[in-house]
Amino acid sequence: MAKIIVITSGKGGVGKTTTSAAFATGLAMKGFKTVVIDFDVGLRNLDLVMGCERRVVYDFINVINGEARLHQALIKDKHSENLCVLPASQTRDKDALTKEGVEAVLSDLAKDFDYIVCDSPAGIEHGAMMALYFADEAIVTTNPEISSVRDSDRILGILQSRSRRAENNLEPVKEHLLVNRYDPVRVSKGEMLDLEDVKEILAIPLLGVIPESPDVLKASNKGLPVIHLQESIAGQAYMDMVERFLGEERPHRFLEAPKPSLIQRMFGGK
Amino acid sequence: MSLLDSFFRRNGHEEDHSADTARERLKIIVAHERSTRNGPDYLPAMQQDIVTVVNKYVNVNPGDIHIQLDSLGDTSVLEVNVTLPG
Ligand SMILES: Nc1ncnc2c1ncn2[C@@H]1O[C@H](COP(=O)(O)OP(=O)(O)OP(=O)(O)O)[C@@H](O)[C@H]1O
Ligand SMILES: [Mg+2]
Numbered sequence: 001m002a003k004i005i006v007i008t009s010g011k012g013g014v015g016k017t018t019t020s021a022a023f024a025t026g027l028a029m030k031g032f033k034t035v036v037i038d039f040d041v042g043l044r045n046l047d048l049v050m051g052c053e054r055r056v057v058y059d060f061i062n063v064i065n066g067e068a069r070l071h072q073a074l075i076k077d078k079h080s081e082n083l084c085v086l087p088a089s090q091t092r093d094k095d096a097l098t099k100e101g102v103e104a105v106l107s108d109l110a111k112d113f114d115y116i117v118c119d120s121p122a123g124i125e126h127g128a129m130m131a132l133y134f135a136d137e138a139i140v141t142t143n144p145e146i147s148s149v150r151d152s153d154r155i156l157g158i159l160q161s162r163s164r165r166a167e168n169n170l171e172p173v174k175e176h177l178l179v180n181r182y183d184p185v186r187v188s189k190g191e192m193l194d195l196e197d198v199k200e201i202l203a204i205p206l207l208g209v210i211p212e213s214p215d216v217l218k219a220s221n222k223g224l225p226v227i228h229l230q231e232s233i234a235g236q237a238y239m240d241m242v243e244r245f246l247g248e249e250r251p252h253r254f255l256e257a258p259k260p261s262l263i264q265r266m267f268g269g270k
Numbered sequence: 271m272s273l274l275d276s277f278f279r280r281n282g283h284e285e286d287h288s289a290d291t292a293r294e295r296l297k298i299i300v301a302h303e304r305s306t307r308n309g310p311d312y313l314p315a316m317q318q319d320i321v322t323v324v325n326k327y328v329n330v331n332p333g334d335i336h337i338q339l340d341s342l343g344d345t346s347v348l349e350v351n352v353t354l355p356g
Binding site for chain 2: 145146149150153154157161187189190191192193194197201
């Protein structure tokens with residue numbers, strides 16, 4: 001049975017698309033047949049982060065409307081055999097994502113893939129609801145910042161009351177916390193929420209902590225999911241997260257500020 | 271703040287501590303939102319009406335009125351707490 005995982009957050013710009021691309025790529029690198037779907041109708045971005053924007057012909061809504069077959073819309077990733085991207089429509093409005101249509105596409109995909117990763121749009125409107133409705137598991141992406149944490153809590157409430165699993169009294173959606181853009185230097189100065197604070201407030205199991213890193217922008221500039229950059233701490237943290245998701249034990253890394261050197265301390269820098 | 275203090279602060283030794291404020295504010299708002307999360311859809315509108323009625327007699331802020339709906343078995347209890355100005 002394919003597992004459906006939504007990457008969600010409530011708040012915009014916290015790293016859902018970055019995470020969807022890295023996580024799906026990581027699962028594929030581990031040998032699992034994986035498809036990643038862009039639910040952000042009208043604001044398609046996953047294609048850029050995955051580097052396949054010039055190969056988009058048909059999209060998710062074309063498939064729902066029967067204007068294209070699923071295999072015509074799926075784009076094979078250029079790096080990984082096991083990975084496909086299903087792009088969002090850039091032109092239609094969100095209402096074209098009907099619940100029945102989404103369900104039909106997901107159950108078709110479930111025949112061929114091990115993991116279906118859904119990149120949710122921001123907000124709690126229709127597109128975000130459709131992205132999370134059919135999920136078996138949710139990766140709640142949060143920045144260590146007050147509005148993001150509050151919105152994540154909102155999304156947890158919605159997962160617990162308005163998802164398919166909740167509405168049908170099935171086993172609840174399995175929740176994972178992913179803290180993104182963590183900056184240990186700013187945490188040590190007392191100007192950014194500590195990891196422990198975020199964990200305590202949201203009270204769901206921690207799947208990963210991705211550090212703030214310039215490599216994320218560099219990777220998206222090139223259309224290469226950051227998990228491919230093995231020297232990058234963000235890439236390494238994403239690989240740890242994937243391995244943890246698959247049940248391996250991995251200690252959380254990159255949580256401490258680097259110690260200032262003797263010279264830096266002598267001259268008063270940080 | 272002494273001259274020495276301000277010298278060191280300007281040299282990047284500043285400890286900000288605003289994250290502590292963020293944490294406390296978050297704990298309060300999240301707890302509040304969780305308590306209203308599973309309530310019926312009419313609850314916010316009813317809360318608004320109760321505020322209006324109370325305000326006909328005493329001047330209170332919406333934040334001084336706490337409304338909570340708890341279910342006990344097959345009955346529900348609506349608890350309204352109003353903090354009146356001293
Ligand atoms: N760990 C990180 N370090 C540095 N920059 C990051 C990190 N994660 C994400 N970003 C940057 O934050 C921006 C938003 O990321 P992304 O598009 O993944 O967010 P999103 O949640 O999908 O946004 P939206 O809600 O608009 O869909 C991008 O410019 C990305 O490069
Ligand atoms: Mg996005």
